[in-house]
Amino acid sequence: MSEHTGRAPRLGRATSIILGVLAILVVVVIGFVVWTQIVMQGTRAAALAVWENPAVTVTDVGDAVLLEPSAEAGPAPSGTGLVFIPGAKVDPYAYLYKLAGVVEESGATVVITKPTLNLAFFDQRPLSTFTAAAPDVDTWFVGGHSLGGVRACQLAEDPAVSGIVLFGSYCANDLSETDLEVLSLAGSEDGLSTPEKVAAARDRLPADAVMIEIEGANHASFGDYGVQPGDGTATIPSSEVRAEITRALVGVLG
Numbered sequence: 001m002s003e004h005t006g007r008a009p010r011l012g013r014a015t016s017i018i019l020g021v022l023a024i025l026v027v028v029v030i031g032f033v034v035w036t037q038i039v040m041q042g043t044r045a046a047a048l049a050v051w052e053n054p055a056v057t058v059t060d061v062g063d064a065v066l067l068e069p070s071a072e073a074g075p076a077p078s079g080t081g082l083v084f085i086p087g088a089k090v091d092p093y094a095y096l097y098k099l100a101g102v103v104e105e106s107g108a109t110v111v112i113t114k115p116t117l118n119l120a121f122f123d124q125r126p127l128s129t130f131t132a133a134a135p136d137v138d139t140w141f142v143g144g145h146s147l148g149g150v151r152a153c154q155l156a157e158d159p160a161v162s163g164i165v166l167f168g169s170y171c172a173n174d175l176s177e178t179d180l181e182v183l184s185l186a187g188s189e190d191g192l193s194t195p196e197k198v199a200a201a202r203d204r205l206p207a208d209a210v211m212i213e214i215e216g217a218n219h220a221s222f223g224d225y226g227v228q229p230g231d232g233t234a235t236i237p238s239s240e241v242r243a244e245i246t247r248a249l250v251g252v253l254g
Contacts (some may be wrong), residue, residue: 003169005154006117007008013110017075023040028110038250040086040089040090040091040094040225040226041091041094041225041226042091042092042093042094042095042096042213042224043094043097043126043223043224043225043226046094046096046097046224046238047094047096047097047224049097049200049232050067050097050100051096052077053100053104054073054074054089055069055070055073055074055075055103055104055125055151056068056069056070056071056074056100056103056104057070057071057074057227058096061133062114062252063113063114063125063129063133064083064086064092064109064111064113064114064130064133065092065093065096065111065112065114065236066107066109066112066133066134067096067100067103067110067111067112068103068109068134068230069103069104069107069232070110074103074104074107075105075106075107076107077107077109077136078106078108078109078253079137079138079139080105080106080108080109080137080138080139080140080141080253081108081109081110081111081131081134081137081139081140081141082099082102082111082140082142082143082153082165082249082253083106083113083127083130083139083140083141083142083152084099084110084111084112084113084142084143084145084148084165085110085113085115085120085123085132085142085143085144085145085148085149085151085152085155086112086113086115086118086120086122086128086144086145086148086223087120087144087145087146087147087148087168087222087223088118088119088120088146088147088148089119090118090120090145090146090223090225091225092112092113092114093112093114094134094192094223094224094225095112095145095222095223095224096112096224097224097238097242098222098223098224098238098241099112099245101243101245101246101248101249101250102201102245102249102250102254104247105214105250105254106253106254107167108127108253108254109134109137110250111130111131111133111134113130113148113227114153115148115151117146120144120147120148120151121147121150121151122151123151124156126158127140127142127155127158127160127161128160135166135174139162140160140162141161141162141163141164141165141181141252141253142155142156142158142160142161142163142164142165143164143165143166143167143183144165144166144167144169145167145168145169145222145223146167146168146169146192146193146222147169148167148169149166149167149168149169149170149171150169150170150171150172152164152165152166152169153166153170153171153172153173153204154172156178156180157173157175161179161180162180163181163182163183163235163252164180164181164182164183165182165183165184165185165249165252166183166184166185166243167183167185167222168185168186168187168190168193168198168219168222169184169193169198170171170193170197170198170200170201170202170204171186171201171204171205172204173204174204175204175205175206176203176204176205176207177206178206179206180206181252182205182208182209182210182244183207183209183210183212183215183248183249183252184205184209184210184211184212185214185222185244185245186198186211186212186213186214187214187216187217187218187219187221187222187232187234188213188214188215188217189216189217189218189221189232189233189234189235190215190218190219190221190231190232191218191231191232192219192228192230192231193219195213198211201203204246210248210251210252211247212244212248213243214236214244214245215229215236216234216235216236216241217234217236217241217244218231218232218233218234218239219231219232220234221234221236221238221241222241222245224238
């Protein structure tokens with residue numbers, strides 16, 4: 001009788017410990033998911049400027065936001081497209097203003113993805129998930145901002161990709177022996193993907209990669225979503241950064 005009585009308390013304590021650990025894990029997971037949903041929202045005025053631009057059509061296609069030249073007022077579609085991946089916890093719409101210029105000026109198509117849990121690291125969907133939104137495009141580039149650029153480097157290994165575009169970002173994988181066309185934009189005031197970090201990863205890109213530093217731009221300058229912790233202070237307005245981005249993208253996608 002005493003033997004069974006001794007086992008019961010031990011089993012009860014073990015069960016309590018297991019249930020306690022599971023409860024903690026559930027709380028941690030729920031907390032993490034909630035944290036991923038607290039995104040840096042796009043600046044309303046910047047996004048509205050694109051929605052009201054008669055030369056650009058904006059369409060939410062579920063997995064992504066599609067920017068295309070308008071059939072009524074835009075340039076003829078060029079047949080070139082860019083799949084663009086947002087930075088960590090940044091609203092995809094925060095990139096409308098900075099990316100719409102290349103659509104308006106060159107007729108390129110831009111597909112801004114909606115990463116899983118708002119973090120590109122967790123988004124393992126293939127490139128075809130997003131290129132399917134624009135079946136008439138026959139030449140594809142992939143790009144991204146910050147963590148989105150790191151993921152873009154991984155997707156650049158897809159044989160359908162002709163080139164890669166990086167905004168305040170750099171590759172973790174080695175693409176130096178590829179024939180990809182590469183455009184890397186850095187900001188002189190970027191406090192996160194600093195110019196030094198971008199330069200340190202330069203050897204992972206092809207020798208002919210185009211490296212441009214935008215004087216006065218910080219990390220958040222590559223989108224329009226306000227101040228980001230740890231970033232430097234931008235010394236030029238968003239409109240000037242947009243002009244620099246558009247000029248560089250037209251040179252690659254145009």
